[in-house]
Each structure stands twice: as structure tokens, then as C-alpha cells.
Amino acid sequence: MRKYSNRQQKKKRYALSTLIAGVIFLMIVFGILLVFTANGKIRRVHADETSTISAQQTRMQSMLDQVVAQADHTPAATALPEIQPTPTAIPETVASIVALDPADWKNWPILPQTISQKMIDIYRTGLEKGNNPAAFSKVGDSNSVMPSFLSCFDYGEKGYAIGSYTSLEETIQQFQWSFSRESRATKNGATALDLDGYHWYEDDICWPYESATTCEYRLWTPSIAFIALGTNDAFMRIDIFESHLRSLIQKTLDRFIVPILVTKADNLEGDDSFNSVIARLSIEYEVPCWNLWRAMDSLPNHGLREGDVHPTFNQTSLCNFSGSDLQNYGWTVRNLTALQALDRVWHLLNP
Structure with missing residues (x-):
């Protein structure tokens, strides 16, 4: 067991x-x-x-x-493509504007006298790519905003009195509704830096990473653009102004839009150096220049309000070209010579 x-x-x-x-x-x-x-x-x-x-x-x-x-890229001296122009005879008025001396800009004519072949090629290519031959844009500060600048030409007889300048009616009809358009690239106090920079989309119309200028060009597809800056830039270094003005010119050309540079009527900087830059760049880029400074020079106080940078005006009209306003008021001269500059450039581009 x-x-x-x-x-x-x-x-x-x-x-x-x-x-x-x-x-x-x-x-x-x-x-x-x-x-x-x-x-x-x-x-x-x-x-x-x-x-x-x-x-x-x-x-x-x-x-x-x-x-x-x-969006808007700041191009580094982008070379424009070689464009084969159509075999159209070039009129005598077409010539290189390099004959003008940038140091003598005060004596330049008020209106462009010639247009470069480069600008004709730019213009024609822009039309082929969809730019509107009946549209222009404004790029500038408070002196370029509507309703003061050019808007009168969209309101017929109620807006302007053409006087002896009846030949300009064709241009008024050609660019109807561009005159009174509220450009996305104009703003009180604007500088070249402001209009060249990004983040201009406070109203959701312009895109992120898109400048005011590019936004305006995208929305309006102009064939010509006024670029009138420098007054507010006079409070910063001149090299900053030149850098951003160059960028704006190049961006305009890259979109095959013909820029019209504008000399400013004031001399806030004291030595006219900003107008010298504008004149020099117009030669360098072969773009037309509207010499507003010379147009306003003979007016009382250079056509500017006392102690101000804004043009003087007749309270009844900014565009009465039939009386004595052209001898007295800055806004009258500014609007007439702007229309004349547009007319001249348009006809030079379309011989």
C-alpha cells in the first residue's frame, strides 16, 4: 500500500x-x-x-x-520672351525713348512723344493672351483714387466739359467704365511697398499671397496701367522706393500690360530725387512717362493746396476744360493730361 x-x-x-x-x-x-x-x-x-x-x-x-x-512673385529681372512682331510697318512716332536724358526730366514733354517697339510687342502679346484693349488700371495713392481721378469721364456731360479737346472723345468711349472703376491697387497713403506687398485680401476679393497690383490686374485684365507713386514713399529710404517700383514695373510687364509711369507734382523729399528715379526707370524699362510735374509747374503753388500734396480744385467740377480752370486748378490739369497721356499711348500702340 x-x-x-x-x-x-x-x-x-x-x-x-x-x-x-x-x-x-x-x-x-x-x-x-x-x-x-x-x-x-x-x-x-x-x-x-x-x-x-x-x-x-x-x-x-x-x-x-x-x-x-x-499669386504675386517678385521676379528677379525676369527676361521677357522674345516676341515676333507682326509684319506691320512701324510709324515714325515709334522710337526708343532712350534719347531722353533722365537727368533732364523736368524738361521732358508732358506727354509721351514716342513708344518703344518693346512696348508694342508687350501690348500685342497681352491682347493675344486675353488682356482687354478697352480697359486700363490705376496703381497709386490718394491722388489716384476715385472719384477724383478720371471718374468724371464716365458720367457724360454731367461729369466733364470737353471744351476744345473733342478729339479725346474717342478715347473716352474706348475706355468707358475704366475711368470710374474703384481699382484694387489704389489707397489713401499707399506706397510702392504697400502695393507691391502681399496680404491685400481684407475684403476676400484679393487672394492670399497676392499683391494689390496683381489682384487688380487679375480682376480687370487691363492692357494699360497708370503707376503713380512716390509721394508717401518720400518718408522712407529712396532705395526702398526704387526696389518696389522696379518690382511693380516688372510685374506689369510680365503680365503684358503697358505701364505709364507718372512723375509726382510735389517735392516732399526736397531734392526731387524720387522723380529722378521715376524718370530713370522709364528709360531703363522703355516704358512711357506722363510728366505730371511739368504739367503742374506753371500753376499757382504748383497746382497743390497750401501745405498739402493734393491738387487744388474747383468745387463745381474737376473736369471743366472749357474755361479758365486749366490755368488755376491742379485737379483739372491732372485729369486732362492723364486723359491725354492715355490717348497718346493708346494711339502709339495702335498705329
């Missing part, structure tokens, strides 16, 4: 040991399976997250590319 009992106890211990070993083995196997399963899930989750993030990044990059592609 005792031997049998010992054998039985040994069998029980052996069975218990086997059971424990089996349980431990199963626990190890289960643990291994659990680890592999968890790793698989982690890999799948990580892969899913990576795929999702990658897809989101792709979509965001695509959207950014679309915005940036249509």
Missing part, C-alpha cells in the same frame, strides 16, 4: 508539473501572439495615418501651388 501510495503521489506531481508547464507554455505562446498582433495593428495604424497625412499634404500642396501660381 505504501509503495502504491508513493507511485500515485509521483504520478500526481508529474501530472501537476506537466499541467503547470503546459499552462506556462500556453501563456508564452499567447504572449507572443499578442505582441505580434499588436505590432501588426500598430503597423496598420501607422500606415493608415501616414497615408492620410500624405494625402492631406498632397491636397494642401496642390491648393498652395494653385494659389502661388496665380
Whole structure:
């Protein structure tokens, strides 16, 4: 009995040991399976997250590319493509404007006398690309905002008295509704830096990373643009003004729009250095220049309000060319000579 009992106890211990070993083995196997399963899930989750993030990044990059592609880049002296002009005879009035001396800008004619072949090529290519031959834009400060600047020509006899300048009626009809348009690139106190910079989308009309000037060109697709700046820039370094004016000119040309640079009537800087820059860049880029400074020079107080940079005006009209206003008021002269400059450039571009 005792031997049998010992054998039985040994069998029980052996069975218990086997059971424990089996349980431990199963626990190890289960643990291994659990680890592999968890790793698989982690890999799948990580892969899913990576795929999702990658897809989101792709979509965001695509959207950014679309915005940036249509937005404003400051080009570094971008070379314009060579354009083969149509075989049209060039009139005698077409010549390089480099004959003008930028140091003698005060004696330049008020209106452009010639146009460069480069500008004719720019203009024609712009029309081929969709620029509107009946639209122009304004880029400037408070002296370029509506209703003061040019708006009168969209209101017929109630807006202006043409006097002896009846030949300008054709240009008024050609560019109807550009005169009174509220340009996205004009603003009180604006500088060249302001109109060249980004983030001009406070009203959700202009896009992020788009300058006021590019926004205006995108919305209006003009063929010609006035660029009249420098007054408010006189409170900053002249090299900053020149840098941003260059950029604005280049951006205008890159969109195959013909710019008309404008000398300013004031001399806030004291040495006329900002007008010297404007004149020099008009020669360098071969773009037409409207010499407003000379047009206003013979007026009382240079056509400016006392202690101010804004033109004097007749309270009854800014565009009465039939009486004595042209001998007395800055706004009358500014509006007439602007219309004449537009008329001259348009006809030079379309001989």
C-alpha cells in the first residue's frame, strides 16, 4: 500500500508539473501572439495615418501651388520672351525713348512723344493672351483714387466739359467704365511697398499671397496701367522706393500690360530725387512717362493746396476744360493730361 501510495503521489506531481508547464507554455505562446498582433495593428495604424497625412499634404500642396501660381512673385529681372512682331510697318512716332536724358526730366514733354517697339510687342502679346484693349488700371495713392481721378469721364456731360479737346472723345468711349472703376491697387497713403506687398485680401476679393497690383490686374485684365507713386514713399529710404517700383514695373510687364509711369507734382523729399528715379526707370524699362510735374509747374503753388500734396480744385467740377480752370486748378490739369497721356499711348500702340 505504501509503495502504491508513493507511485500515485509521483504520478500526481508529474501530472501537476506537466499541467503547470503546459499552462506556462500556453501563456508564452499567447504572449507572443499578442505582441505580434499588436505590432501588426500598430503597423496598420501607422500606415493608415501616414497615408492620410500624405494625402492631406498632397491636397494642401496642390491648393498652395494653385494659389502661388496665380499669386504675386517678385521676379528677379525676369527676361521677357522674345516676341515676333507682326509684319506691320512701324510709324515714325515709334522710337526708343532712350534719347531722353533722365537727368533732364523736368524738361521732358508732358506727354509721351514716342513708344518703344518693346512696348508694342508687350501690348500685342497681352491682347493675344486675353488682356482687354478697352480697359486700363490705376496703381497709386490718394491722388489716384476715385472719384477724383478720371471718374468724371464716365458720367457724360454731367461729369466733364470737353471744351476744345473733342478729339479725346474717342478715347473716352474706348475706355468707358475704366475711368470710374474703384481699382484694387489704389489707397489713401499707399506706397510702392504697400502695393507691391502681399496680404491685400481684407475684403476676400484679393487672394492670399497676392499683391494689390496683381489682384487688380487679375480682376480687370487691363492692357494699360497708370503707376503713380512716390509721394508717401518720400518718408522712407529712396532705395526702398526704387526696389518696389522696379518690382511693380516688372510685374506689369510680365503680365503684358503697358505701364505709364507718372512723375509726382510735389517735392516732399526736397531734392526731387524720387522723380529722378521715376524718370530713370522709364528709360531703363522703355516704358512711357506722363510728366505730371511739368504739367503742374506753371500753376499757382504748383497746382497743390497750401501745405498739402493734393491738387487744388474747383468745387463745381474737376473736369471743366472749357474755361479758365486749366490755368488755376491742379485737379483739372491732372485729369486732362492723364486723359491725354492715355490717348497718346493708346494711339502709339495702335498705329
